[in-house]
Amino acid sequence: MADVNVSTLPVSPKGSGKAEDSQGNEGIPAVELIELLFFAYRDFVGDADELLAGLGFGRAHHRVVHFVNRHPGMRVADLLAVLKITKQSLGRVLRELIDNGYIVQKAGDTDRRERLLYVAPKGEDLARQLVTLQTRRFARALNECGPGARLEARKFLASMIDPEQRAEVERLIARANAKK
Amino acid sequence: MADVNVSTLPVSPKGSGKAEDSQGNEGIPAVELIELLFFAYRDFVGDADELLAGLGFGRAHHRVVHFVNRHPGMRVADLLAVLKITKQSLGRVLRELIDNGYIVQKAGDTDRRERLLYVAPKGEDLARQLVTLQTRRFARALNECGPGARLEARKFLASMIDPEQRAEVERLIARANAKK
DNA sequence: AAAATAAGTCAATATGGCTGACGTAAACGT
DNA sequence: ACGTTTACGTCAGCCATATTGACTTATTTT
Incomplete structure (x- = not known):
């Protein structure tokens, strides 16, 4: 069931990484940290990906539901700033979430141009499930540490x-x- | 220059996150860690993205160059297993890297069906630049810690x-x- | 000789980004 | 009150990266 048959992989060449290795590194070259972060993040988001795929959603939906749940009543412009994507990119994802009853919009009280974003019960539930999944991974990891x-x-x-x-x-x- | 005008964001509602907060958490709810990992990873890959964009490459190219540099002579099948993508997805990226002189292939000695992958000087240089960028971020962060x-x-x-x-x-x- | 393996390729599709151009409604400034 | 700016939405098209499925070629294994 191994994903990578490590035994077939060749070892590294010549003198790569030498200069760094005997400094104030605690014997851990940065390239290890780089690779561990890559694999750690992949598994971290993988937890959520499975759940989302079952709903026909992707990571973009995850991020929107998460941040709207954390900041109920946030404006579309705020969400764009946090996610650092364009209005057009957000548009499709947001519309899907609204159409499917995960997110609701409400005109702002003082400024009625604003569409304040809130999670509907369905969205709150999804956000909670996603946080629970990822919390579990952190809890396990930190417990080990x-x-x-x-x-x-x-x-x-x-x-x-x-x-x-x-x-x-x-x-x-x-x-x-x-x-x- | 602020990306997010935090002052306009509303605060969180009702009793969210209560149950977790007073446990063996050291006062740090998991949702904070989740968000910090999200932002940290985004900046982490952002370093490389800029450099790559200038060459017309993306993250997929980064991953290939990185792992081939780390494991010179690895087989295509090994690379697929490490990256967990399909042969077809790798195909285009690998061809671009080969066509542009970043990666070279060599038939295996014992099994001539295998196309062993090596970085060309250009590819080694790129890999080194990318590792240097990300090493810098780790070094700064860990130094602060x-x-x-x-x-x-x-x-x-x-x-x-x-x-x-x-x-x-x-x-x-x-x-x-x-x-x- | 037949089957399995390593790699490559063609075609179609999906997701999630992007830019540019516009439109509408509401608020703001003079 | 009028013109400008702001907040949001949307149309159209493009790009990068991933997917599945089917197929070919070369080579090794059985």
Whole structure:
């Protein structure tokens, strides 16, 4: 059942990676981290992909449902800024979610041009299922890593974000977490 | 210049996330980690995307060049297994890389049906540039996290991989690291 | 000689991005 | 009050990357 028959793969050549290996690396070359992040992320999104495929949805739908659930009443423009995609790309996905009863829109109170986005019960349920799946993976992984790993992981992940955008992301998260 | 005007986003509703918050979480709800991983990965691949776009390549080309560079002489079937895409999907990307002189093929010694894959100098150079970019991001992030973070990050990332596939990935990495 | 394997290819399809151009409604500014 | 800007939506077309299924060629295995 092995996906990769490692035994048939050749080993690396000549002196690649030498210069880096004996520095303040704790013996872990960056290329390992790069590859682990690649595989980790693939499995991470894979959890959700299966569930979504059963509904005829893709990752784009996932992201929309997730962020609308986290920020009920957000404007379309905010969603575009968070996802960093174009209005046209969002359009199709959003319409599918609305047509199928996962997301609802409501005109803004003070500015009636705005279409504020909310999850319908169906959408809230989907968002919850998706978060549960991915929470499970984090829980298992962090449990394996021992105490303190959660805080370490949080710091690490935040540090991987572009410095110029990190504050923005932190504010986004803080705002979503703020219970009324 | 802000991408997201956070000040306009509404806060979260009612009692979401309550149950989880006061457990062995170190005060960090999983949904934060989920979002941070999303943003971190986006920036992580974004580094490479820019460089690749200038060459008319995409992420698919990146993955091929990376793994062929790490495992010179690997077979097409091995590459398919690592990337978990179909032969047809790989086909176009591989042909473009070969046509443009980034990858070369050589018939296998013992089995001449096999087309062993190698990076040409151009491909090795590209792979090196890409690894350098992403290494820089890891170095910056881990430096911010303090001593020991590299080892912690390695453990964490490996733990995020599906348990059934982790050994396989570790073997893949070990084999690539093995200097001849 | 027949079957299995490694690789490549053709055709059709889906998803999820993109740009450019427009349209409509509502708010804002002078 | 009029003109401009903003928020959103949509049409049309394009591109990159993935999919499935069917088939060919060369080579190895049985």
